[in-house]
Amino acid sequence: MSVNAEKKPTDFIRTIIEQDLARNLNDGRVVTRFPPEPNGTLHIGHAKSICLNFGVALQYPNGRCHLRFDDTNPEKEEIAYVQSIQEDVRWLGFDWGTNLFYASDYFERLYELAEVLIQKGLAYVCSLTAEEMRDYRGTLTQPGRESPYRNRGVTENLEMFRAMRAGRYPDGAHTLRAKIDMSSPNINMRDPTLYRIRRAHHHQTGDRWCIYPTYDYTHCISDALEGITHSLCTLEFEDHRPLYDWILDQLQGELSCHPQQIEFSRLELEFTVMSKRMLTTLVTGHHVSGWDDPRLPTISGLRRRGYTPASIRNFCRLIGITKAPNYVEMALLENCLREDLELNAPRAMAVLDPLRVILDNLPEDHLEELVVANHPQNDALGTRKIPLTRELFIERDDFAEHPPKGFKRLVPGGEVRLRNAYVIRCQEVIRNPQTRAIEALRCLVDLETMNKAPEGRKVKGVIHWVSAQRHCKVQVRLYDRLFTIPQPADPKAGGSFLDHLNPDSLRILEDRPVEESLARAQPEQQVQFERLGYFCPDRRDSKPGQPVFNRSVSLRDSWKK
RNA sequence: UGGGCCGUCGCCAAGCGGUAAGGCACCGGAUUUUGAUUCCGGCAUUCCUAGGUUCAAAUCCUAGCGGCCCAGCCA
Numbered sequence: 001m002s003v004n005a006e007k008k009p010t011d012f013i014r015t016i017i018e019q020d021l022a023r024n025l026n027d028g029r030v031v032t033r034f035p036p037e038p039n040g041t042l043h044i045g046h047a048k049s050i051c052l053n054f055g056v057a058l059q060y061p062n063g064r065c066h067l068r069f070d071d072t073n074p075e076k077e078e079i080a081y082v083q084s085i086q087e088d089v090r091w092l093g094f095d096w097g098t099n100l101f102y103a104s105d106y107f108e109r110l111y112e113l114a115e116v117l118i119q120k121g122l123a124y125v126c127s128l129t130a131e132e133m134r135d136y137r138g139t140l141t142q143p144g145r146e147s148p149y150r151n152r153g154v155t156e157n158l159e160m161f162r163a164m165r166a167g168r169y170p171d172g173a174h175t176l177r178a179k180i181d182m183s184s185p186n187i188n189m190r191d192p193t194l195y196r197i198r199r200a201h202h203h204q205t206g207d208r209w210c211i212y213p214t215y216d217y218t219h220c221i222s223d224a225l226e227g228i229t230h231s232l233c234t235l236e237f238e239d240h241r242p243l244y245d246w247i248l249d250q251l252q253g254e255l256s257c258h259p260q261q262i263e264f265s266r267l268e269l270e271f272t273v274m275s276k277r278m279l280t281t282l283v284t285g286h287h288v289s290g291w292d293d294p295r296l297p298t299i300s301g302l303r304r305r306g307y308t309p310a311s312i313r314n315f316c317r318l319i320g321i322t323k324a325p326n327y328v329e330m331a332l333l334e335n336c337l338r339e340d341l342e343l344n345a346p347r348a349m350a351v352l353d354p355l356r357v358i359l360d361n362l363p364e365d366h367l368e369e370l371v372v373a374n375h376p377q378n379d380a381l382g383t384r385k386i387p388l389t390r391e392l393f394i395e396r397d398d399f400a401e402h403p404p405k406g407f408k409r410l411v412p413g414g415e416v417r418l419r420n421a422y423v424i425r426c427q428e429v430i431r432n433p434q435t436r437a438i439e440a441l442r443c444l445v446d447l448e449t450m451n452k453a454p455e456g457r458k459v460k461g462v463i464h465w466v467s468a469q470r471h472c473k474v475q476v477r478l479y480d481r482l483f484t485i486p487q488p489a490d491p492k493a494g495g496s497f498l499d500h501l502n503p504d505s506l507r508i509l510e511d512r513p514v515e516e517s518l519a520r521a522q523p524e525q526q527v528q529f530e531r532l533g534y535f536c537p538d539r540r541d542s543k544p545g546q547p548v549f550n551r552s553v554s555l556r557d558s559w560k561k
Numbered sequence: 562u563g564g565g566c567c568g569u570c571g572c573c574a575a576g577c578g579g580u581a582a583g584g585c586a587c588c589g590g591a592u593u594u595u596g597a598u599u600c601c602g603g604c605a606u607u608c609c610u611a612g613g614u615u616c617a618a619a620u621c622c623u624a625g626c627g628g629c630c631c632a633g634c635c636a
Contacts, residue, residue, distance in 0.1 A: 010575090037636050073635060130634055139632055141563045175634050185564040187632050196634035215636050239565055239631050265567085265629090276636090318584060320574055322567090325629055329572045332585050342598060349595095377598075408596065417594050451594085462594050531595045559596040 011321035013262055014056060017230060026229040026257070032057050033066040033228050034089070034096075035103075035219070037073070038081035038203070040276045041291040042088045042299045044312065044333075045267040051316035052264070053232055054094040066226055067096040071104050072218050074202035082203065084291075088299040093309045099226075103218050104204040106225055110213050111165065113221060113251055114176060114194060118157045122250050123194060124150055125160040126177045133175075136182070137190050143183035144190045150179060164197055167210045171197050178217075180246060188243045192216055220244040221251070223259040231259045234266040235323060267319065268327045271481040272297045273489050278497055287501060288482070292540070294550050295482045295505050305479065306526050306536030306552025311340040330481065334553045341526050341534045341552070346374040346381050349419065349464040350514035350529040350549075352476060354393035356440040356468055359424065361447075362390040367470075372420040384517050388421055391468035393513050395531075398463040399441060401429065406559075408461040410441070415454070416461040419530060423449040423459050464530045472519040473511040475548045476535070480505050514549075521547045531555065 021028060032053040036046065057063035067089060071077050089096070117123035126149045128136060138144030152160075161176055163169060176195035184190055194217040199210045220243075223231045231244075241261050248258045268274060273282070274297060282288050282296070292300035302312060315336040319328055359366075368388040374381040398409040398416070410416040415425045428442040446454055453459070481502055485493055488500040514529075521527060523539040533554035537547035 035636095039636080070636065076635075126634095128634095133634075134632075137632060139563085142632095143563090144632090172634065177634095187564080190632085193634050198634080212634095214634075219636085235566070236630055237636090241565090263566085270572085318573070322574075324567060324574085326573060329585070332573070335585060338597090347595080376593090376595075406596090419594060421594085423594095449594095453594090459594090461596085464595075528595085528597085531597070555595075555597050557596070 011264075012323075013052070013230070013232060013264060013321055014059075016260075016262060017056065020229070020260075028062075029227070029229055030057060030060045030063040031066070031227055031229045032064070032232060033068050033223065033226065035068045035070045035222075035233075036085050037070045037076075038078060038085060039073070039076040040081060040280060041084050043274055043279065044269060044297045044299070044302065044315075045274045046088075047092060047299060047312050048267045048316050048319065048321075049232070049234070050089055050092055050094060051313055052321055054089075054096075056230070056232075064099055065094070065096060066099040066101055066228070068101040068103065068222060068226070069204075070215065070219065070222075071102050071202070071204060072212055072215055074200040074212065075198065077203055079203040084300065088303075091303060091309060092299065092312060101222075101226060102204050103213075103222050104202060106218070106222055107205060107209060107213070109225065110218060110221060111211075113254055114161065114213070114217070115158065116254055117178065117194075117250060118161060118176075119154060120250065121154060121179065123157070123176055123178050124152050125157050125164070125174050126150070126191075127174050130172065133193075137187065138182070140187070146182045147177070147191065150191070161195075164195065164211050165209075167199075169197055171199055171210075173197060176211075178243075178247070180243075186239055186242055188216070188240050189246070192243060216240055216243050217247060220247050220259070220261075221255070224248055224251075224255040224257055227257055228259040229257075231261045233261060233263055235263045236266075237261070238263045263323065264321045265323050265325055268325075268487075269297055269333065270327060270330050270486040271483050271488070272330070273483070273497055275489065278489060281498070282482075285498070287498065294477070294479050294538075303524075304539055304550065306524075306534060306550055307337055308340050308526070311336040314340070327487065337534065337553050338556065341528065343378065345526045345528045345534055347376070347528045347530050348374075348384075348515050348518055349386070349466055350474075350476070350512060350518070350532065350535070351393040351395055351464065351466045352478075352509055352512050352529075352532065353396040354466075354468075354513055355396040355399055355438065357392050357394050357424070357465070358440055358442050359390050359392070359445045360427065360442050361444050364390055366390045370420055384515075386420065386515055386517070387467045387470040388418075389467045389469040392418075392465045393468050393471075394418075394441075394463055394465045398461075399426070399438075401438075408559075409463055410461065415446075415457070415459045416463050417449070417459050419462050419464045421450065421465075422446055423454050464532075466513045466515060468513070470516060471513040472516050474514050474518065474546070476509040476512050476551065477538070477549065478507040478509065478551045480507075518547065519545050521549075523547070526552065528555075 034053045054065045057065035126147050136145045175193045177191045180189045182190050195211050292304050294305035369385045403411050423446045424443040430440040482505045483500045484502045488497040521537045523537045526536045534552045535549040541548045
């Protein structure tokens, strides 16, 4: 399914855009941008923003969405992240064409415009220390006080700002601040910092600059320079909108447009964490294997887990765009994957907890090649051959000596259908003489039941199996939710979010028998292990002929005891 | 008595003055060589609360209540 073919969602932002178009604002242009800071990898929350921004642009014949790195804080940013972010956006199915930008592309222009603000008496060089500035800022309930440097003359401000750029002051000695209103109830308007002195190597501009502009100053101007029409961001920037507008208003003569900032609520997902800080803690503290650990909600993690781009896009469509706080259930995400894979994933059989079965009425060397469909509904997926031999493995919990009510699987003296093969009857349970543990089952196979129901009786159970003589053995990783509670990041949950890590979020099973055909499974090719779930060869750890399977999601199971 | 924003089913979410869409989850039931899928059916006399306006309110007004965000030279 192409990105374009997916059903178009509607939401309050798209409604605003339609209205703007109807009023012929922006000459009918629709230009959005996805502006990540390259200081971490993308997660599903970013996917929501990506789908919104690129999705909106795709809806209009001349719509565009820029990918712009918001790289104004070199101390925290790395080139590796600018690579991984591009890979993730592309993998999700979006294309920025030639519109790849960096806020750092605009450093020179940003600097010039800062001089314009100084010249207009709207910005000044402040020599307060960081602590002093905090003190002067006031609190949420008390107004701030004006900096003693607030009324420095234009000439001196200009000289000092140029000296800042020239590297004549140590880091942190001065800042450039906007002259707005220290008594504003909106703290962002209390003379916000525009530039700081920081001798840090920048991944794009190297050592050309020792002063760096702040987000608030940079973002609105970058948007304007790129001709963005709708600057979509999350709710926490609502309080920044007055500043966004203030800067663009003061620079009106210098810039050709004034983009509209619209905020929407960020995505929260149950049983995981989404904040960059917490994700970083999980990675650096080795609570997970890396940014692409399949238990993480990162794009690369979901990818490794076996999520498809279409399933993530569909998820983002289903959750919608609003301003309401939202905590989405993991079940919705999982359902999106199942929905995609149900149609598209070929089926195969694997036994994760093997119990040996001996088919007594077959000769030792019995070998029957069964031709079976790769998908029960989708014939286009073709067929494959699987060997039926005298000994096979079935799932240990598909047999019960003392079955619970409603048990439809194998019981002593009972019958069950082997998926894609014959009906068998359990004749005898073989036990370990010492431990009394069940070691194997002796069964009789009814050769009249291939592709047809047995005479005069009903067999309701169907179980999967793998030949004990002809199979390959693989490692299987069973993933579960990373946390034990729905909102681990909520301080009301008590303790640190790390206290709620699920100790059983990963179970590694070694040497599990699966169909021989699976030895050729390629990384990222999802397959359904029948009756178990969807699995996907790990793209990091699989080797040719030796796949390692990650369980992406289990099958829905209405048989819960 | 700082500012901004938000409150419609367990979770998302339509609705924008004309008498509560949809998806997920859940519960039935049918079909089924995956207890899967598919299919049918059920699932808010009620929209945070209380008043008010109106023939008519989730939608308008007023007053409350609850929740989220903001005091980086982070984004």
